[in-house]
Amino acid sequence: MANVLCRYCRQKQLGFEDFVHCGALDIKDKSTSQSTTHHEYPAENAVDGSVETFSQTDNDGTDSNPWWQLDLGGEFWLGRITVTICRISPCAAYFNGVTVRAGLSENYTENTECTSLVTSPSNGDVLELVCDPPALAQYISMDKDQATPSGGGTILRITEVSVFEYASEECASQSGS
Template sequence: MDKLIHLILLSGLLCVSGSLAGNLALKGTATHSSTYYDWAAQNAIDGVKYGDAYCSSTSSDSNPWWRLDLLDAYSISTVIITAHDNYLGETTGAEIRIGHSLDNNGNNNPICAVTPDPLPGNTVSLSCNGMEGRYVNVVRSGRTSYLTLCEVQVYETVSHKRKTFLRLKFSSSVDVAAESDKILHQLQSALASHISDFNLSWTQLPEKEEKRMEDRGRCVKTPA
């Protein structure tokens, strides 16, 4: 005899509000004053924050620098720097410079901020208050040292906020509607690594509808 399987089908309307500004660095290209072994400049914009294979580093240079080309001019609100766990001092005291010029490899552009010493939690967020430029440089001026960066994130200033509505549908053996807050938290965490300054909220909670489905020989797990 065929088994009767009960699935709980739900659909809800989700509102995503905010600037929805993505990490501009992921679309850019990077270079630096020299390369320490295979710690390439592009590693600092690969979207992965930790691990030697995902970090960039110069050799021991005089005034070591790293430069990001955003490929277009933007109004920059925030630059986020993640340092290497074991090489904290090789990122601190670095100048963040933003501008349009490539004079002196871009290191003559205006200063947005200087990374503190030490970086709290190995990551620091620096406000640039809408400085405009195509190039973002990280340079340790007046030093002969390495410059090690595990991730550089760059976010633009967005002049207005907007809302986006998404219709979500679920098929589950549990009552997803009863866990709507948990789902919202999981979605927020998943999106946080790709977009900034946003909020999620249900405008219509998932509604439940039970549907009987026949199992014709497939292996389907059912509650005991």
């Protein structure tokens, strides 16, 4: 319930020091998409709450810039995004070289990079990707630019994503945090 209260407090952009952590967003039934889909690994697998499933773009070599996107269905101040890498090989290679973006545009290339390029993840990692400063966003995306040597080729595999929002001090006091 705190996330709902916090959402209504965000009327203007605030500086980073005015934000407090408000908690994880419920993204399980939010809309997802990806550039291509490999067999039975659709985009929504990355937000289904299970680390036993994953989303994956096609591996036929035709997708030179694979991407995955989540529509939050509204605007939120994002502070942190976590991504779980599956435990089996070659999962880490399929996430190496990824850029995480957050913003208000449905076109992922127009949104701000939330983190620098992800390099050298390991199988089973839970990556804590901090948006500093927090990003006002409706869309979160992850993409691989093949111009950047990354390993994993043209495949993007995502096991599970979690999104954490920030809110102003006023929101925190209203939610009882």
